[in-house]
Amino acid sequence: MATVTVKFFATVREITGMRSMEMDAKNVRELLDKLKQQFGKPFTDVVIDPKTDELKKFFSCMVNGKRIELLSRYETELADNDAVALFPPVGGG
Amino acid sequence: MIQGVGGKVIWVDLTKGKIEKRPIEKKLVEKYLLGAGYLSKVLFDSIPTGIDPLSPENVIGFATGLLTASMFPQSSRHVVAALSPLTDVWGESHAAGFWGPELKLAGYDAIFFTGASLDPVYLNINDSTVELLSADDVWGRDVFETDDILRERHGKRARLIYIGQAGENLVRFAAVMNDRDRASARSGLGAVMGSKKLKAICVRGTGRIEVADPKKYMDTMDEFYRRMLANPFTPGRAKYGTTNLVEMMQHIGRLPSYNMRQGVFDGYEKISGETITEKYLVKPRSDWCCLQRCARYTSVKEGPYKYEGGSPEYETQSALGSRCGNDNLESVLFGHHLANQYGMDTISLGGTISWAMEAWDEGLLTAEDTDGIDLSWGNHASIVKLIKMIAFREGFGDVLAEGSARAAGKIGRGTEKFVMTVKKQEIAGQEPRAQKSMGLAAVTAARGADHLYAFPVLDEAGFDDEIKERFGEEYLPEMAERLNPKYKGIMVKECEDFMVVVESLGLCKYGTQIPPEFYYEDVALAMKVHNGLEFTRGDLQIIGERIVNLNRLFNVKRGVTRADDNLPDRLTKEGAPLGPSKGEVVELDQMLDEYYLKRGWDNETGIPYASTLKRLGLVEEASGMEIPD
Ligand code: SF4
Numbered sequence: 001m002a003t004v005t006v007k008f009f010a011t012v013r014e015i016t017g018m019r020s021m022e023m024d025a026k027n028v029r030e031l032l033d034k035l036k037q038q039f040g041k042p043f044t045d046v047v048i049d050p051k052t053d054e055l056k057k058f059f060s061c062m063v064n065g066k067r068i069e070l071l072s073r074y075e076t077e078l079a080d081n082d083a084v085a086l087f088p089p090v091g092g093g
Numbered sequence: 094m095i096q097g098v099g100g101k102v103i104w105v106d107l108t109k110g111k112i113e114k115r116p117i118e119k120k121l122v123e124k125y126l127l128g129a130g131y132l133s134k135v136l137f138d139s140i141p142t143g144i145d146p147l148s149p150e151n152v153i154g155f156a157t158g159l160l161t162a163s164m165f166p167q168s169s170r171h172v173v174a175a176l177s178p179l180t181d182v183w184g185e186s187h188a189a190g191f192w193g194p195e196l197k198l199a200g201y202d203a204i205f206f207t208g209a210s211l212d213p214v215y216l217n218i219n220d221s222t223v224e225l226l227s228a229d230d231v232w233g234r235d236v237f238e239t240d241d242i243l244r245e246r247h248g249k250r251a252r253l254i255y256i257g258q259a260g261e262n263l264v265r266f267a268a269v270m271n272d273r274d275r276a277s278a279r280s281g282l283g284a285v286m287g288s289k290k291l292k293a294i295c296v297r298g299t300g301r302i303e304v305a306d307p308k309k310y311m312d313t314m315d316e317f318y319r320r321m322l323a324n325p326f327t328p329g330r331a332k333y334g335t336t337n338l339v340e341m342m343q344h345i346g347r348l349p350s351y352n353m354r355q356g357v358f359d360g361y362e363k364i365s366g367e368t369i370t371e372k373y374l375v376k377p378r379s380d381w382c383c384l385q386r387c388a389r390y391t392s393v394k395e396g397p398y399k400y401e402g403g404s405p406e407y408e409t410q411s412a413l414g415s416r417c418g419n420d421n422l423e424s425v426l427f428g429h430h431l432a433n434q435y436g437m438d439t440i441s442l443g444g445t446i447s448w449a450m451e452a453w454d455e456g457l458l459t460a461e462d463t464d465g466i467d468l469s470w471g472n473h474a475s476i477v478k479l480i481k482m483i484a485f486r487e488g489f490g491d492v493l494a495e496g497s498a499r500a501a502g503k504i505g506r507g508t509e510k511f512v513m514t515v516k517k518q519e520i521a522g523q524e525p526r527a528q529k530s531m532g533l534a535a536v537t538a539a540r541g542a543d544h545l546y547a548f549p550v551l552d553e554a555g556f557d558d559e560i561k562e563r564f565g566e567e568y569l570p571e572m573a574e575r576l577n578p579k580y581k582g583i584m585v586k587e588c589e590d591f592m593v594v595v596e597s598l599g600l601c602k603y604g605t606q607i608p609p610e611f612y613y614e615d616v617a618l619a620m621k622v623h624n625g626l627e628f629t630r631g632d633l634q635i636i637g638e639r640i641v642n643l644n645r646l647f648n649v650k651r652g653v654t655r656a657d658d659n660l661p662d663r664l665t666k667e668g669a670p671l672g673p674s675k676g677e678v679v680e681l682d683q684m685l686d687e688y689y690l691k692r693g694w695d696n697e698t699g700i701p702y703a704s705t706l707k708r709l710g711l712v713e714e715a716s717g718m719e720i721p722d
Contacts, residue, residue, distance in 0.1 A: 007344070010337045010367065011329050019362075058325045058608065060554045065345050065673025067555045070574060089326040090333075090341050091553045092607045093407060093523060093544045 001026050002078040006035070011088040012059075015042050028061060029074040031084060047086070058089035095119055096305040097163060097623040098127065099201040103223055105216060107289050108149060108208030112223050117202050123626070124710065126597035127202055128158035129185060130640045132174040133593075135205065137647050137714060146178040146281075147263060147288040149209035155196075155254065155294065156203035158599020160616070162194035162302055162381065163623050164314040166321040167601035169193060169381030171271075173254075177280040178288075179265045179441070179496050180516045180541040182648045184280030187545075187596055189380035189388075190272035192296060195252035199298025206289055215255075215293035217247060220300060228292035232261065235434045236270045237402075243295050255293035256283040257436030259484040263287050264494040266441035266519075270433065274403030275380070275388075278438035279518065280540050281496075305625030313622050317615070321384045326608035331377060334387035335407040336366025341554075342411070345575065346672035347527035349520075350415040351470060352447035353513045353663065356524035357672035360420025360471075364410050368422060375401065385603040391426055398427035398477070405429035405439070411522035412443025417450055418470030428477055435484035441496055444519025446479055448497035452508040462504065464488040513661050516541030516653070525660065525679045526669040528553060528575040532679035533585045536658040537688060539644035547588040549581070550607045559609040563587070578680040582687025590637030597640065639709040642701050645694070646714055655699035658685060695721040 007020040016039055025031035032055075036044050049056045054074060061068045062085045068076050078084070095117065104113045117127075125134045132154040144150040153175040160168045171193030177184025196204075199218050206216075213232035214225045231239045236257040244251050253271060260267040260283030267283030268276040286292070304310045321327060329337070342348040343361040350358035362368065369391060379386035392401035405413070405425060413419060413428045432439045452458040453468035460467070464482075466475050466489065482490025492500045498517040501509045513520050518541030525532030530549040538546035551560050555573040564572060564580075564587065571579040588606070591613070595605045598616055605611050613630040620626045628636075645653075660681055668676040689696045693705030703720045706712055 009340050009344075010333055013367065056325055057558070058554075058556070062344065069555055069557060070570065085344050087341060087344075087554065088329050089608065090329060090337055091326075091550050092335050092338060092603065093521065093548065093550065 002080045002082065004031070004078050004080070004082040004084050006031065007083060007085045009085065009087050010090060012047060012086050015039055015046055025078055027074065027078055028063070028068055028076045028084070031078065032074070060087045061085065062087070095122055096303050096625045098159065099157070099197045099199065101201050103201055103204040105204065105206045105225065106208050107206055107210040107214065107291060110210070110225055112225065114223070122159070124636070125640060126159055126594065126636060128156050128161070128170070128599050129172045129174070129187070129593055129596035130636065131203060131597065132156050132172055132185070133640050133643050133647070136174055137643055139205070139207070140176050142650050144176070146176040146181060146184070147284060149289065151176050151285055151288070152205055152207050153282065153285045153289065154203060154205045157193040157197050158597055159624050159626070160619055161599030162197040163304070163619065164382055165600060165619050165623075166317055166382065166384045167380070167604045168599055169383060170596070170599045170601060171196070172596055173269050173277040173282050175282055175285045177282070177540065178263070178284045179281035180518050182516055182541065182651055182653055183539040183644050184282055184285075185540050186269065186277035186279045186282055188269075188271055188275045188277040189383070189601055190252075190275040191381050192252045192254050192271040193599060194381045195296045195298045197298065197302060198300050199296055200300050204294065206291055209288060210290040213290045213292050215243070215291065215295060218294070218296045218298070219247070220298060231292055233258065236436050237273060237434055239293060240273050243293060247295050248297060251295050251297045253293055253295050255436070256286045257434060257484065259435045259437045260284055260287040262484065262486045262494070264437060264483060264486070265496045265499070266438040266445070268436045268438050270436045274433045276433065276438070279440065279543065281438070283436050304623050306622045310622040313618055317611070317619070318384065320610055321604060324608050324610050327384060330603065331386040333366045333370055334377070334389050334404070336369050336404070336410060338407040339365045339410050340367065342522070344673065345527055346669060346674035347524045348415050349411050349522055349524045351418050352416060352451040352511060353520065353524060354451070355670050355672060356527045356674055358415035358420075361415065363420040364414040364422050364425055366407070366410070369404065369426075373422075373426060374404070383601065385601065387603060393423045393426055396423065398423040400427055400430045402430045403433055408522045409439040409443070412439045413476060416443045416447045417476055419473050419476060420471065421473040424473035424477055428480055431477065431480045435481070437480075437484060440521050441519040442480065442483065444513060445493050445497040445500065446476055448501065448508070448511050448513065449493060451511040452504070455511070457506045457508050458504065462489065510662070513663070514542055515660060516657055518542045524669070525664055526677040527672075527674035529578045529679055529684065530575070530581040530584055532660055532664060532681060533581050533684040533688060534588070536660060536681065536685070537585060537589065539641070539648060545602065546592060547585045548592055548602050548606045549585050549588045551584065551588075551609065556609060563609070563612065576674065576677055578684045580687070581684045583691050585684075586688055586691045589641050590634055593640040594633050594637045635709065639711065642705065642709050642711055643714060645701060646711065646718070649700050650718060653699075655685070655697065658699055
């Protein structure tokens with residue numbers, strides 16, 4: 001179990017009502033489960049794909065600036081003081 | 094006959110005051126489409142080499158795309174092109190709004206201006222009436238005043254393109270503005286209009302656009318609308334535009350700060366899109382037929398930066414904000430408004446001011462050089478003051494109005510090493526050490542440093558599915574990794590080919606490239622039902638390649654080689670000093686080798702091989718040039 005800072009952006013922030021929070025979780029999957037519990041249906045409806053129970057298309061999760069797809073996806077282990085970012089679809093220039 | 098277009102092209106000889114209407118040539122359209130491709134060919138043939146871009150010999154063109162003014166989502170765009178006074182090579186810039194659709198409704202697809210007028214003029218188009226009128230009463234006026242006066246005269250429904258004082262004063266990064274606060278900002282094309290004493294193009298069009306297959310057209314557009322609305326990007330884009338990129342870019346270390354010394358900025362939250370939306374947003378807005386709706390109005394209610402008008406986008410937040418070490422958001426909003434009012438590219442503006450700030454920080458520029466203006470990082474009052482001085486070429490503003498590369502050339506003293514440009518154009522808001530594809534895209538773009546010519550955003554947050562679909566599974570995972578240089582040459586090449594097609598159709602990059610909703614098959618279908626033109630994906634890819642190669646030949650003719658496809662040493666030799674991309678450099682040579690190979694260009698010189706030009710039907714264009722076998 002690690003204590004990490006989770007940062008929320010744009011439309012995800014509108015749901016959580018905060019920029020960031022500290023959370024305890026051992027990996028990304030557990031972290032998302034805890035977020036689902038804490039923020040309930042509004043969070044799940046916007047962020048989670050009901051078919052896969054993972055993030056919806058174009059939503060991204062990064063640990064210390066690295067996409068989880070390049071780590072161990074939802075099984076990515078978390079360490080104390082990691083920064084986890086949860087982005088809605090955003091990009092461009 | 095091509096349907097869904099205006100059908101005519103206007104040629105204006107400003108020296109003689111002569112106007113000619115010509116039919117659009119179908120053969121040319123089949124080879125180059127309209128928009129960017131069409132301008133590429135016509136201007137390749139008509140702009141002589143060895144001329145001063147601000148002389149009457151330069152030719153400036155304006156064009157709509159094949160799908161401009163259609164119901165395709167985000168089909169509002171037009172293109173402007175000429176020899177650039179900033180880069181001395183191919184200059185091209187695009188904007189959305191309503192001017193392009195209005196031109197098409199008036200029955201025209203493109204306008205070219207040759208020569209130069211002795212006195213200020215503007216072109217007035219009212220359906221079949223096309224006339225040159227005196228611009229004496231608007232010359233010297235800003236963009237908003239010009240808009241007010243000419244719409245009062247020609248009717249509120251008229252749509253306009255114009256320059257502000259920056260274009261008149263030949264600022265090398267002056268923008269061509271339209272619809273008050275939309276800008277074809279890059280390449281300094283506003284100065285080309287200024288050099289020709291051409292203040293504006295006013296258009297009123299009341300015609301109709303006949304489509305090739307009305308029933309299939311409606312069905313296709315209906316489906317495209319549904320797809321666009323259902324795309325997960327759409328709600329966030331409509332709410333924040335591109336302004337919420339600041340926080341994401343900070344998070345991946347890609348937010349240019351302190352003149353690109355680094356890709357993270359302590360004050361990022363203060364200039365973020367979330368803060369703009371919370372405190373300054375008046376309302377979102379959109380261009381013609383747009384479902385992405387990235388534009389918006391903002392206001393500052395009181396204080397020195399009071400204004401109401403267009404909102405900055407991500408590029409301006411980074412250019413006038415983090416890049417200048419400036420976390421005073423109201424000054425960024427107001428600075429953006431001033432740049433629109435005087436008509437200037439905010440990217441080059443911020444890039445030039447931040448060059449001066451770094452030189453000041455290093456003690457290489459002093460108050461003696463700057464008319465006593467303090468250029469410490471984040472001095473927002475100085476930034477705002479300089480914007481006006483640049484537009485009017487007053488004092489130190491006259492030096493900066495030349496752009497950072499020329500300004501450093503004039504000042505010397507080692508300030509050259511802080512110039513963050515490619516081919517003399519300032520690099521946009523993508524710190525490339527944090528996204529390698531953007532570093533490559535900046536050097537290969539025909540118009541000098543530019544993120545939009547290729548707009549390789551698929552690796553930004555890593556769109557694996559789209560990469561698989563557009564390129565193939567064999568390129569994963571490397572192509573989706575923003576810090577990995579592998580396969581970026583292939584990605585940038587393919588993205589360039591697609592993006593020039595998109596700019597030739599008059600579509601926005603939002604909806605085609607990000608979100609990556611519509612691709613070749615979709616636009617081919619739209620062209621079939623709208624224009625009655627049959628193209629396969631393969632045909633369009635060849636056309637894209639042809640346009641990119643022709644732009645390259647335009648530049649090669651003017652001396653461009655591989656040596657010019659280069660980034661400042663800071664980005665290729667010095668590791669990013671901090672942030673999530675700490676220690677990274679741009680592995681430019683590796684990516685360029687891959688890019689040239691994929692393009693069929695000589696690896697040493699960067700010039701297209703004869704076999705490449707033959708395959709693309711560009712042999713005649715290259716005649717007289719030294720082309721490698
Ligand atoms: S997405 Fe933005 S730039 Fe593109 S057409 Fe819509 S409002 Fe204009």
